[in-house]
Amino acid sequence: MSTEQSNNLATSRRRFVKQSTWLAGGLLAAPFLSKANYFSGAADTIKVALIGCGGRGTGAAQQALLSKQNVKLVAMADAFRDNLERSYKRLTAPENTKNNGGVNIAERIDVPEERKFHGFDAYQKAIALADVVILATPPGFRPIHFEEAIKQGKHVFMEKPVATDPAGIKRVLDAAEIAKQKKLNVVVGLQRHYQYSYRELFKRKNLIGDITSAQAWWNNDGVWVRKRQYGQTEMEYQMRNWYYFVWLCGDHICEQHIHNLDVINWFKEGHPVKAQGMGGRQVRKGKDHGEIFDHHFVEFTYADGSVLNSQCRHIPGTMSKVDELLIGTKGKIQCGEANIVDYKGKVLFQFDKNSENDPYQTEHDELFAAIARGEYKFADAENGAHSSMTSILGRMATYTGQVVEWDKALNSGLDLHPKTYDFNAMPPVLPNDDGYYPVPIPGVTKYGF
Numbered sequence: 001m002s003t004e005q006s007n008n009l010a011t012s013r014r015r016f017v018k019q020s021t022w023l024a025g026g027l028l029a030a031p032f033l034s035k036a037n038y039f040s041g042a043a044d045t046i047k048v049a050l051i052g053c054g055g056r057g058t059g060a061a062q063q064a065l066l067s068k069q070n071v072k073l074v075a076m077a078d079a080f081r082d083n084l085e086r087s088y089k090r091l092t093a094p095e096n097t098k099n100n101g102g103v104n105i106a107e108r109i110d111v112p113e114e115r116k117f118h119g120f121d122a123y124q125k126a127i128a129l130a131d132v133v134i135l136a137t138p139p140g141f142r143p144i145h146f147e148e149a150i151k152q153g154k155h156v157f158m159e160k161p162v163a164t165d166p167a168g169i170k171r172v173l174d175a176a177e178i179a180k181q182k183k184l185n186v187v188v189g190l191q192r193h194y195q196y197s198y199r200e201l202f203k204r205k206n207l208i209g210d211i212t213s214a215q216a217w218w219n220n221d222g223v224w225v226r227k228r229q230y231g232q233t234e235m236e237y238q239m240r241n242w243y244y245f246v247w248l249c250g251d252h253i254c255e256q257h258i259h260n261l262d263v264i265n266w267f268k269e270g271h272p273v274k275a276q277g278m279g280g281r282q283v284r285k286g287k288d289h290g291e292i293f294d295h296h297f298v299e300f301t302y303a304d305g306s307v308l309n310s311q312c313r314h315i316p317g318t319m320s321k322v323d324e325l326l327i328g329t330k331g332k333i334q335c336g337e338a339n340i341v342d343y344k345g346k347v348l349f350q351f352d353k354n355s356e357n358d359p360y361q362t363e364h365d366e367l368f369a370a371i372a373r374g375e376y377k378f379a380d381a382e383n384g385a386h387s388s389m390t391s392i393l394g395r396m397a398t399y400t401g402q403v404v405e406w407d408k409a410l411n412s413g414l415d416l417h418p419k420t421y422d423f424n425a426m427p428p429v430l431p432n433d434d435g436y437y438p439v440p441i442p443g444v445t446k447y448g449f
Contacts, residue, residue: 048074214264323335
């Protein structure tokens with residue numbers, strides 16, 4: 001077949017899909033009519049839109065552009081124009097004009113001014129221009145952005161957590177079902193699923209017999225703080241300093257510790273049925289620290305009675321540890337050591353750490369390879385929702401000091417989000433006259449179920 005014939009065939013296919021989708025209409029079009037599923041290989045450009053132009057979004061866009069497929073960034077969106085411009089400058093910086101493993105990233109960026117969108121509705125405009133969307137805004141916006149991407153029939157890479165409250169989890173789960181029916185690939189940035197050592201450990205998890213307990217840690221110094229600037233509205237301040245507000249971040253048990261909780265769920269092949277724990281604020285208590293805790297310790301119980309003891313802490317000068325340990329009837333899986341040992345100390349399996357990959361890159365490589373081949377291969381959204389809900393369950397337990405059951409929490413309808421998304425609107429939590437935000441008090445804070 002000549003190049004001209006091949007191009008005509010690709011054009012006809014795209015025209016047919018577009019017309020068919022118009023006829024189908026609605027959120028749930030027939031799966032085989034989704035335009036996003038049609039790629040004929042290297043000749044087709046996979047158009048990408050970046051929604052959320054902070055550090056993680058910029059990194060995810062770069063990883064997408066470094067994949068071996070014919071990928072092009074065609075649209076960018078962020079609530080703030082300065083975030084978008086900073087991201088664009090980083091992606092088109094001189095070091096990116098050089099080949100990175102044979103890829104010139106800057107040549108894969110085609111985002112003129114008319115395809116740079118900012119504001120609360122920017123995501124809708126950018127999504128409409130792409131085949132694949134990268135969702136990397138603060139997590140509180142993930143449910144509405146994911147819903148829109150699936151409604152528009154797009155493949156998705158979205159960062160974790162996928163929601164910050166049970167109402168958001170339900171929205172993601174509902175959209176995930178539609179994504180499956182439309183055969184839209186969805187990858188969630190729980191990158192340990194794409195890390196070679198974890199994959200090899202999972203393949204051999206039966207070597208330890210039945211998993212009876214587990215431990216997980218995310219203990220380190222903490223992250224950035226963005227101070228209030230003169231003239232900011234309350235909404236803008238909270239969005240700029242989003243890590244410290246539950247409706248936007250979910251607390252650090254959701255934003256970071258989710259990675260460790262997700263590993264335990266993965267190896268247990270299920271999620272907890274209840275949680276109880278303790279937490280609070282010892283050192284991170286300033287006005288710019290919003291409402292979140294600086295430490296959580298949670299006991300998660302699974303349906304078979306096994307228990308996960310999890311801890312996460314943001315306190316400088318304390319023990320730093322990010323790891324997972326699974327205990328079985330025959331031995332232990334030590335994820336940080338990438339090995340499996342029995343109770344006599346014999347190493348049953350040791351992963352060669354020299355063979356480790358960059359899982360952040362692999363998740364994009366595998367996603368875009370599947371899309372280029374026209375394959376439906378990834379349906380991570382449900383798992384992402386369950387792991388996000390696990391972290392939310394833990395937060396609800398530490399905030400209240402009560403035993404919180406999975407089903408009651410998930411079906412509680414708890415929605416932490418503002419009714420209106422506007423920079424002049426009031427966010428759901430406000431400071432007192434002294435500038436401090438209300439902080440949950442175990443034994444006093446309740447969720448009404």
